[in-house]
Amino acid sequence: MGHILKTFEDGADGVLVAGCLEGRCHFQTGNLYARQRVEHVAELLDQIGLEGERARMINISAGMGAKFAELANEFAKTISALGPTGLKKKPASRELPLPSGKIE
């Protein structure tokens, strides 16, 4: 979820996450988890003051090029209609170095 939000911070006006077809994921339920997390990001965007529609999950296979183009164009239209986020540039921020080791 963090990298989707950081993408918005970096200037993206929308993020489309494409996962495998449901039930056809190499990681079995990985695409279902991904959908839940994209939905959570959309809720966060609403809380932030951005439109939740700016983050969307689609399910598509590698052999569905035409469908992918259709969904991507549709998403681009949605984002164009919403307009820019209003976030001009990523604010300066940094991660402080850890005293020792990596902590998750």
Next chain:
Amino acid sequence: MIVADQKPIEDIRKMLKGKKKVLAIGCGTCVAVCFAGGKREVGVLSSAVRMATELEGEPVQIDETIVQRQCEKEFIEHLGDQLGEYDAVLSLGCGVGVQTLADQFPGTRILPGLNTKFMGGPTEQGVWEERCQGCGNCLLEYTGGICPISRCAKQLMNGPCGGTDEGGRCEVDPDTPCAWFNIWERMDALDIQDQLMEIQPPKDWSTSRDGGRRKIVRKDLQKPKLDEGS
């Protein structure tokens, strides 16, 4: 573990009103494993608040870091050199972590980013439930390892209230199993249900919150004091 939940972004925005530069500090222990205040959660929350405040026209710079254990000063004292440049610290530790930071750095405004909820554990993926209220006098010996203090809405000590439904659920919340129904089932399975016939006297709550702030002193672990006269 101590289980916590992030405060709503709106609450955090209000707390940070007027601040220009804030350090968000996560904790790598309890709140990391309940996905409230670990490294990733610090990243997500910081990112969200940065964007929210920028959209409001009052951007707050939020830097990020994490310590292994916010509730012990040895794990946080290295932060002292860096806090001077910040208007405030947003702690994503539990209430103990927030207070340890505030005690260690009294000159810095320490703000809570989490709501500390309870002592408990995960019962299924993505679900945490309360299991202990720290009453200070554990009675799990008498109740088959199921705590009626934390798991019975009425904290009953001698059997169910009578409001248990046929499925063994609590009348206060139908989603919650009746603790005493579960205690009976457990002790029946262990063939020790006769122990439940022994009446438990009124509980002495002085070891719980009723006795005020609690403290443990372990003389065997305290720093030895040199006797200056010897």
